[in-house]
Amino acid sequence: MQTVVLKTFxxxxSANILRTRLQHEGVPCYLFDEHTVTVNPIFGAVIGGIKLVVSKGYEExxxxxxxxxxxxxxxxxxxxxxFKNKFTLVARQSPQNIFTALLTWLFGNYAVAKKIYKCENCGxxxxxLPTKEAVYN
Ligand SMILES: [Zn+2]
Known part of the structure; x- marks a missing residue:
């Protein structure tokens, strides 16, 4: 069975929340390297974090x-x-991002542009994403 890494954590x-939600929707998936990363987090950087794995047929x-x-x-x-809920995920516009864009152009998916949440109402x-606690502070 061919498998695909959907996301790393x-x-x-977060890894278990997403795994549980996908399984609840009928997508068979599992976590790889969960225990290695949990027991010794320093290994996470070396082995690429906890991987959420799904069979190729369920990828889409x-x-x-x-x-x-x-x-x-x-x-x-x-x-x-x-106090409106109008957030969208957008690419950050900064000189740093032009550099990131160049890296993306050079290295493809190995470099990913930084994304931020922006309120469409007030900017x-x-x-x-702000949590409820941040609203009441
Ligand atoms: Zn706003």
Whole structure:
């Protein structure tokens, strides 16, 4: 059976949440190197983190589900500035990113442009999605 690595993780919480959600949707998948990375996190950088693996036949379905989960997650976040939930994931515009773009052009998928969350309503930008706690602070 041919398998594909869908995503890699540094922590087992995120890895297991996604594995469980995919399995709940009927996609058979498993985690590889979970215990090695959890017991000794320093190995994570060496072996490439915890890998979410799926059989080739389920790859497309799994990728669509992951995209859907991420969209739902992004839509649920509330902007700490204007209190609207209008976040979208966009590529960061900075001189640093031109360098990244050049690297991407040279090395293809080995270099990935940095993405940030931006509020479409007020322009607020954040590297991570604001949590409910951030709103009340
Ligand atoms: Zn906003």
């Amino acid at each position: 540094d922590d087992y919480f 379905t799994a990728r669509q589900l992951i995209e859907q989960f991420e969209e739902e997650y992004t839509r649920a976040a509330v902007c700490p500035k204007c 607020y930008e954040s590297e991570t």
